[in-house]
Amino acid sequence: MPQISAKGTRMPASPIRKLETFATQAAKTGVKIYHLNIGQPDIETPAAMLQAVREADIRVLAYTHSAGTESYRRRLVQYYAQFGISVTPEDILVTTGCSEAILIAFMTCLDPGDELIIPEPFYSNFNGFAHTAGVVIKPVTSRIEDAFALPPIETFERLITPRTKGILICNPNNPTGYLYSEAELQTLKTIVQQHNLYLLVDEVYREFCYDGKRHVSALNLSGLDEHAVLIDSTSKRYSVCGARIGALVSRNRAVIETALKFAQARISPSTYGQIAAEAALDVPPTYLASVHREYESRRDFLVETLNRMDGVYCPNPGGAFYVIARLPVDSSESFCQWLLESFRYQGQTLMMAPAAGFYATPGLGTDEVRIAYVLNRPDLSRAMTCLEVALNQYPGRKQPVTETQTVARFS
């Protein structure tokens, strides 16, 4: 039998999907599973986007330009202008979701063996794309005790070698929900300018910033035109994950021209997806406002409820629709598997993503889980009841936290 490539053999399986076999088994028994494990929003897709596809006058469903249709790129220019981000259609490459934008950005900016610094925990698919491109991820650890804030500048500088080509952040962050401040972005700016690095920024959750805070894009900062490479997607913003439409945006012309060569090989992104995405600008502002309110209220409920549970600690993140919580368990992976295999509360259980899969450093996050708040409030509430009951029953539960720790966790 011909051998599988070493690259293929070593390709990491998605940690988010690791528990799926247990979930499938559980589902067969008729148990109701609350899915808090993946970032698939439950929010309805805007009617205008669905309607644009329904009403599209198509006789031949043809390829589009490799960079995306000009009409969609023009509308994206208007979209970014709302955030004070000034770009031209030539600065934009439309991609097949943010996934393709990440892979093409890696291929364009880094050679095999080159190093990319990413604050951990990070979006686990960065591992898959780094592996595919041969890129070496150098994690800097952000800690739950610091609410996952950007580690100090020295931590980054200690990691910089002659092979370092860039820093990548996701802002607001998946999986932590952390919203980077303008000061933190200025810190990153200083580093990338000083060391001549790319600053790759995944801003797919741009609209989801809470407590009245404003999102600062890397493209809002001056002096970064040659450094900043934006990875974007319509998926979460408009609940259109299945459209598979993202974008790679940079004012560095060489980056976009090189990226376009990779894009030409795959000819073009989905035509239907682009039709839906182009209609996003016809979506009334009330849509995003109400989605925003909904997520913020879910976050408020979730963070408060989690922190009220004995031994649980959950920082209050400023954005996206994820939280990372520390649980009083021996191993969050065993706990999540136990939830699916053995735990039932009134015919219900829940599924969460063990957080270790989001850390590159072995041993970190083993008692943490990522929770995506992609369920409506009543379901979220029922899921939290399940979690609390489960934590009390779980055989691998650690001793209840001490008084000191309880205080510490709200500091």
Next chain:
Amino acid sequence: MPQISAKGTRMPASPIRKLETFATQAAKTGVKIYHLNIGQPDIETPAAMLQAVREADIRVLAYTHSAGTESYRRRLVQYYAQFGISVTPEDILVTTGCSEAILIAFMTCLDPGDELIIPEPFYSNFNGFAHTAGVVIKPVTSRIEDAFALPPIETFERLITPRTKGILICNPNNPTGYLYSEAELQTLKTIVQQHNLYLLVDEVYREFCYDGKRHVSALNLSGLDEHAVLIDSTSKRYSVCGARIGALVSRNRAVIETALKFAQARISPSTYGQIAAEAALDVPPTYLASVHREYESRRDFLVETLNRMDGVYCPNPGGAFYVIARLPVDSSESFCQWLLESFRYQGQTLMMAPAAGFYATPGLGTDEVRIAYVLNRPDLSRAMTCLEVALNQYPGRKQPVTETQTVARFS
């Protein structure tokens, strides 16, 4: 400024799109350009597929399973059964066009530096994906004089080294239109079995075989279960290039399991595309029959007309919707550029793909062009009139062919 990766710098630009700047310029002058340069069919997409998307009851346009929806994979099993190809849903990974199937197949089967033998001329995007994956393409030359038949077995064996991991063919072939015979496939089977290689087969033009000939799939041959990896796509078959739905199919379970890891990183293919593709089995057989008739009649007209032109030679290919023709010109690239820049006949000109871009060996195919017959008969006829007039006027025309050559070209 941070540097572009060496990989990105060396990434080949698409040769098919090289002439686009000149075409854009020409279009601005109001000239009518007959586009014979790309494989974008003019044929209408089946109504059932467009209707399935229009009528889909979607509230949340969500991700699907990374391998594609189960319902679509089940229907693909039925589709393949029509051709005597017996596979299960677990043998199928739904991909974003055949493009992604090619890239994932390369990553799964070959490591950087591994070698893949491909008969040239070949689909030029193989170059881009090979470059992306670090795969080294070893061309075996098929010659226009032999109507691009598979070169003798010794030619392949001479190229096999310890780094050789596979052979890739496209059948029927893009860019030559050549349809491989069962005997030729048996030859390939012998080689891959003897040398323990993968046989990657791109069969996206399966339905387009002419003169009553039948397509033989690599998956129709016994004894190849561990070797054969099928790259497929709905794009050309149903004129749905913009749906971006293809597939990777193999009975080698390790191949599909490894491929799925790469697929999980990008989450899922287009949901709309899968809805359209799933409806393909509702398309009445009369659709493909009439498309088949249309292409065959275009091919008959095109081959006959080309061969009637003084100094032009075009073999009569058995499939797909391409021909490669040899023209009496100094350089087909200069000629194609001249057509766009300088030549006008009654306000019209034509665009073709210079064939050198489909050869890996430098210097080959420099007087050949690829013509995609993706225009209706009247337009194709007008385009051929333009070509004949142009060949008579072109300053770089070579001497008219001698009597001997004229006879030879019909042998």
